[in-house]
């Protein structure tokens with residue numbers, strides 16, 4: 001079947017390979033691994049996902065609806081900030097709701113309490129995002145633990161009244177007089193990280209928040225666990241979670257990766273629309289763009305791999321040709337992914353082009 005470019009192509013065989021590995025990790029470690037929609041929300045693939053996993057994570061009312069209405073199970077929802085308008089949908093479509101700050105918790109805890117009173121058959125479990133002030137993410141923009149970060153509550157701000165269902169000494173801050181205890185912590189501080197990075201993170205997390213962990217029901221270790229990457233130390237990940245569960249048998253451990261599910265499961269297919277030449281640099285103009293189709297490549301920045309292409313090393317001069325036959329992609333359409341047909345064999349990707357946005 002001929003499909004018009006541009007399009008994202010998911011290869012079912014590759015997706016199932018990732019899903020099998022992830023299910024295996026979940027079974028062996030005892031953690032629940034759920035899908036983060038932020039990284040992958042192609043809902044036509046959900047029937048396949050359902051063969052391997054049961055839940056997803058949402059960060060907006062629409063994602064929560066996607067979980068409930070298309071994936072078929074309530075979401076684990078976390079957002080940096082909710083509004084009164086969001087909350088009814090979030091509560092209807094979620095099993096777990098994590099708050100990013102104590103002020104958000106104070107503001108919405110009464111709504112959750114009311115909801116749970118009215119829906120005793122499916123109460124929502126409340127969690128708090130915590131900030132371990134430790135992350136190995138090198139790109140500051142992506143580092144949720146950078147100084148001044150908006151993400152999560154610092155250890156010094158946690159207080160035991162958060163976990164107490166009813167006020168016990170009459171001296172608790174009025175805002176925390178609630179029949180709804182915090183049941184879980186959520187910590188997201190990885191991005192395409194290794195199991196070794198998780199090992200170091202856990203040390204920091206336990207150092208800062210360990211005293212509260214025996215009082216919780218669940219611990220969500222966020223996303224960024226790239227367990228489907230070839231060099232990922234899967235046995236170590238399994239071991240770390242098994243050990244964590246042994247130390248805190250009260251805790252259900254949850255991982256919510258996104259990228260690990262989608263990792264190398266198919267290309268963004270584009271066509272070469274034109275080739276132009278200037279000062280010996282030949283540039284392929286494609287029908288995709290970084291801004292529209294690969295925004296992470298601008299932020300992170302990533303350099304997309306082009307199937308069937310080869311990297312051409314920088315030449316000395318800024319403007320000299322990369323190779324006599326080489327191409328670079330343009331500023332507006334460097335979104336080269338896979339140039340089809342005869343183009344594929346001659347396509348070249350110049351490193352230099354990545355700095356010419």
Ligand SMILES: Cc1ncc(COP(=O)(O)O)c(C=O)c1O
Nearest residue numbers: 036039188223224225257258259
């Ligand atoms: C809170 C949270 N959970 C999960 C994820 C998914 O991360 P990844 O796709 O790197 O696994 C993200 C990504 O930003 C996130 O912010």
